[in-house]
Amino acid sequence: MTGASEFVVQGWCPGALRPMLSGDGLVVRIRPDAGRLTRTQAAGIAKAARTHGNGLIDLSSRGNVQVRGVTQASHPGLIEDLRALDLIDADAATEARRAIMVTPFADATTSSLARRLAAELTQGPVLPGKFGFAVDTGPAPVLQAVSADIRLERCAAGGLILRCDGVPLGTPVTPQDAAQRAVDLAHWFVAAGGVTAGRGRMAALIARGVRPEQADTAPAPPPSAYGPGLHPMGALVGFEFGQIQAETLAALAALGNVRVTPWRMLLIEGLTALPDRPDLIVAVDDPRRRVIACTGAPGCLQAHAPVRPLARRLADQVPLGKTLHVTGCAKGCAHPGAADITLVATAKGFDRIRQGSAQDLPEAAGLAAAEIESEGLFR
Numbered sequence: 001m002t003g004a005s006e007f008v009v010q011g012w013c014p015g016a017l018r019p020m021l022s023g024d025g026l027v028v029r030i031r032p033d034a035g036r037l038t039r040t041q042a043a044g045i046a047k048a049a050r051t052h053g054n055g056l057i058d059l060s061s062r063g064n065v066q067v068r069g070v071t072q073a074s075h076p077g078l079i080e081d082l083r084a085l086d087l088i089d090a091d092a093a094t095e096a097r098r099a100i101m102v103t104p105f106a107d108a109t110t111s112s113l114a115r116r117l118a119a120e121l122t123q124g125p126v127l128p129g130k131f132g133f134a135v136d137t138g139p140a141p142v143l144q145a146v147s148a149d150i151r152l153e154r155c156a157a158g159g160l161i162l163r164c165d166g167v168p169l170g171t172p173v174t175p176q177d178a179a180q181r182a183v184d185l186a187h188w189f190v191a192a193g194g195v196t197a198g199r200g201r202m203a204a205l206i207a208r209g210v211r212p213e214q215a216d217t218a219p220a221p222p223p224s225a226y227g228p229g230l231h232p233m234g235a236l237v238g239f240e241f242g243q244i245q246a247e248t249l250a251a252l253a254a255l256g257n258v259r260v261t262p263w264r265m266l267l268i269e270g271l272t273a274l275p276d277r278p279d280l281i282v283a284v285d286d287p288r289r290r291v292i293a294c295t296g297a298p299g300c301l302q303a304h305a306p307v308r309p310l311a312r313r314l315a316d317q318v319p320l321g322k323t324l325h326v327t328g329c330a331k332g333c334a335h336p337g338a339a340d341i342t343l344v345a346t347a348k349g350f351d352r353i354r355q356g357s358a359q360d361l362p363e364a365a366g367l368a369a370a371e372i373e374s375e376g377l378f379r
């Protein structure tokens with residue numbers, strides 16, 4: 001078993017038992033079982049984040065919850081508290097295998113399927129660190145824009161299908177065999193040569209022309225859009241830059257059980273009215289939804305500059321329907337895709353990219369933050 005004192009400095013997706021060192025201490029990533037936290041678990045994370053971390057909690061784009069500012073000395077106590085809440089796997093290897101994202105609009109069948117898949121994966125193949133599964137079997141698929149390699153979805157007729165990322169069609173499966181078939185597909189991925197030097201993604205293998213068994217069933221069409229607000233299952237609320245203060249999480253936990261989404265929002269089950277707090281994003285047109293910013297300096301060791309204060313000041317300049325991405329380095333962790341404008345911090349100032357991602361060629365380089373603000377972003 002891997003103990004709480006095993007630390008990875010950089011280059012890993014952090015887990016709880018293998019945290020990653022960042023500029024403000026260790027980042028401890030919790031993978032909620034089937035994407036759900038009971039009120040007790042959510043309140044317990046809030047308390048543990050205050051006690052053992054710096055009180056800041058991030059929501060990841062893979063539906064995980066990250067406690068920040070943990071120290072090597074406080075990590076064992078955090079793990080002990082999280083284990084008492086049933087949020088810690090038996091060991092780091094089991095934790096790493098349970099890379100499953102679950103639709104926040106899960107019904108009982110979906111939750112049970114996610115748990116069966118987690119159990120089957122303990123005997124599954126060793127997969128690359130970024131490889132993941134999506135159990136997207138709510139009324140309609142909502143995770144198709146979210147990174148995953150093997151997907152369980154529903155077809156238009158309501159039945160379950162198993163689909164490889166990169167292939168538009170899937171294969172019908174049943175609630176009884178779906179989990180095992182997903183693990184079989186992972187074995188196929190490895191046997192077909194999908195892993196090279198410990199890395200590999202399903203879509204890349206498919207792009208090389210390698211295909212599993214014949215797939216013939218399309219997933220149900222996804223909904224046109226969804227955002228913060230009231231939903232049949234409760235209230236979906238967002239947070240500036242996907243970061244929550246421990247006090248906010250504690251207040252939300254008092255309202256109901258929590259579902260974690262890959263959109264850096266939380267669904268509070270059973271609410272029929274929106275919680276009234278200024279630190280929550282509850283409106284689709286809130287300007288804070290138009291800006292994306294990573295941790296930046298000083299929280300990230302790779303960052304060339306602080307980015308969130310600048311993003312916050314620029315939010316009102318971003319028109320409805322447009323997006324601004326401000327990133328502390330060209331890695332672009334917070335938003336790998338394109339944005340209308342991307343500002344990349346470098347050693348010489350900010351690079352500005354239009355209609356591209358953080359790694360694309362800039363149209364202007366070495367800009368000062370004050371210059372960007374006074375020029376106006378979307379003139």
Ligand code: SF4
Binds near residue numbers: 331
């Ligand atoms: S994009 Fe760069 S600066 Fe921002 S969190 Fe990722 S590594 Fe750190």
